Amino acid sequence: MNKLPVIVSMGGINAAGRTSFHHAYRRLVNEVLDDETMQSTWQDLARLMKLEQTELTQETIQKIKDGTLIRRIESQHFDPANVYYQRSASLHHENGFEFSLKKRQLPEVIPTEWQITELDDGMVSVNCPEHVDVLLPGHYKMEVSSAGQLPSGFDPSQYYHSKYHPRGLTMTVFGASDALQSMGIEWDTVMDNINPDLVSVYAGTAVFQADEYGAGGLYQNPLNGSRISSKMMPLSLPEMAADFINSYIVNSVGNTGTNVGACATFLYNLRQGVNDIQSGRARVAIVGSSEAPVVPEIMEGFSVMGALATDKNLNKLDGTDNVNNRRACRPFSDNAGFTMAESAQFFILMDDELAVKLGANILGSVPDVFVNADANKKSISGPGVGNYITMAKATGLAKRILGEDGLQRTFVQAHGTGTPQNRVSESHILNQVAETYGIKNWSVTAMKAYVGHSLGPAAADQLAPTLGVWQHGYIPGIKTIEYVADDVIQDNLNILIDHHYVGEKGSEMLAAIVNSKGFGGNNASALVLSPAQTETMLTRKHGEKAMAEWQQKNQHVSATAKQYDEKAINEGIEVVYQFGEQVMTEQDVAIDKEKLSLTKFKNNIDLSFQDSFSAFLD
The missing domain is CATH 3.40.47.10 (Thiolase/Chalcone synthase)
Structure with a gap:
């Protein structure tokens, strides 16, 4: 099998x-x-x-x-009746626009048509022509x-x-x-x-x-x-x-x-x-x-x-x-x-x-x-x-x-x-x-x-x-x-x-x-x-003997699993999250032609390959 x-x-x-x-x-x-x-x-x-x-x-x-x-x-996710979005718009005014904002909020590349005037407290005044492209915040109802x-x-x-x-x-x-x-x-x-x-x-x-x-x-x-x-x-x-x-x-x-x-x-x-x-x-x-x-x-x-x-x-x-x-x-x-x-x-x-x-x-x-x-x-x-x-x-x-x-x-x-x-x-x-x-x-x-x-x-x-x-x-x-x-x-x-x-x-x-x-x-x-x-x-x-032994061992395994479930129900779950633990570096690796060993593991990694391709070379 x-x-x-x-x-x-x-x-x-x-x-x-x-x-x-x-x-x-x-x-x-x-x-x-x-x-x-x-x-x-x-x-x-x-x-x-x-x-x-x-x-x-x-x-x-x-x-x-x-x-x-x-x-x-x-x-906890969002309100489907009030979903945030931004709509692009073009603002027009025959006399142009003037507004103020913090200097650090200016774009890195300032449009050439903008005129900037320094104000107090890190503020600036901006004068711009009659046309400005903006994004207008809003909300919509999702279908x-x-x-x-x-x-x-x-x-x-x-x-x-x-x-x-x-x-x-x-x-x-x-x-x-x-x-x-x-x-x-x-x-x-x-x-x-x-x-x-x-x-x-x-x-x-x-x-x-x-x-x-x-x-x-x-x-x-x-x-x-x-x-x-x-x-x-x-x-x-x-x-x-x-x-x-x-x-x-x-x-x-x-x-x-x-x-x-x-x-x-x-x-x-x-x-x-x-x-x-x-x-x-x-x-x-x-x-x-x-x-x-x-x-x-x-x-x-x-x-x-x-x-x-x-x-x-x-x-x-x-x-x-x-x-x-x-x-x-x-x-x-x-x-x-x-x-x-x-x-x-x-x-x-x-x-x-x-x-x-x-x-x-x-x-x-x-x-x-x-x-x-x-x-x-x-x-x-x-x-x-x-x-x-x-x-x-x-x-x-x-x-x-x-x-x-x-x-x-x-x-x-x-x-x-x-x-x-x-x-x-x-x-x-x-x-x-x-x-x-x-x-x-x-x-x-x-x-x-x-x-x-x-x-x-x-x-x-x-x-x-x-x-x-x-x-x-x-x-x-x-x-x-x-x-x-x-x-x-x-x-x-x-x-x-x-x-x-x-x-x-x-x-x-x-x-x-x-x-x-x-x-x-x-x-x-x-x-x-x-x-x-x-x-x-x-x-x-x-065979039946092996399965009888499995069943005997499984009694302990089942009991241990059940203990976890009972604790999760009555006290809450403690997740496994081992950040920064058992970290291995090059100092933990040892290699020879037959095996590779790592200090954090009991057993080795086998390097003695048994392949079916070498027969092609005979």
């Missing part, structure tokens, strides 16, 4: 709450879970949202519900007021010294730290069992760090009378999430980077991690994405494309004058566009041998991720053929692993953006694949209905609740819709409107396919196996 990449931990945050220990998943399906099960999740959200902790009342729970999932854009936002009151920048860090990077630190501590195994223990270069970190954004501390400030400050800081350029780069994880969270010298693929970015990075584990280039992979695009410029850019659900179009669907922000995203029903969102999601994978050896938690496994482009098409934003290929490959692999009967016990986490074009194109793809492989009534759901479209992390927002199905047994239904649109092809599909029970710990489902259709033709589909199916396969490979 090839090396199987096993998911051993997850962490992060989106509009539903904290990812680890299935808290965000439970927020999605809270209606069907009992009060005892929901208690810890409500408490966790109350702490994150800085709500009163003395007693968890129904009033508090209602505040939590109101302050999570898709909702009206809140003031879109809905977004999937992190829980109200939660600020990731408050969890560590984050001065001038873009929001997406503060979310990265919180999310990756959450995943690391949720593993239940000390990172030093992991590193003591592998060579230090056998770690892969793939994480980034689909766009860039877009707020005032990143590219937003880089582009806007010169026009707003402010300076560009030394941090704005480097911290705006898409791969900076991986860089922060390597340098400040796990102290990694292994494989790194990000593979940007628009809305499929997370699955592209997941594929990199899976490939590294299967090829032996890594034994551990940290994979994720963090995106904070709820800023006026990014949203306006998508809005003018006609991609976002505007208030006007939502009202038209509902026949009302009062926009229903909660139901802004309506996958596979009559809809008006997608809903922007922010999210940070991170997953830790190990090769199966290491996972068994360390007694790691088994949340599922990823045998492969398939990526294909759309080929020639009329519009770069239009659908193409690539997603047929990725879905067919992922389904074909599921059949190979699970067999004909097992294939019937799978479900689909659809891309499900909530756009009129997606509901037709993706439903046709899924329906045709189901028909080809003889899948009857294939269950399909779409998480963007709850948390919106977070661009880079979007598929991770689908993967996390997929794993939740195998903990609590419910596939979340698309609760923002009341019916499936007439133009949706669903002969072989069961598009879930209500939460769908699939047995204790999701036992009726052996696998799921997470699908992503990215802008520009970036298609990806991942096959994800259930924990039970994963354990069955590992037992076949490693």
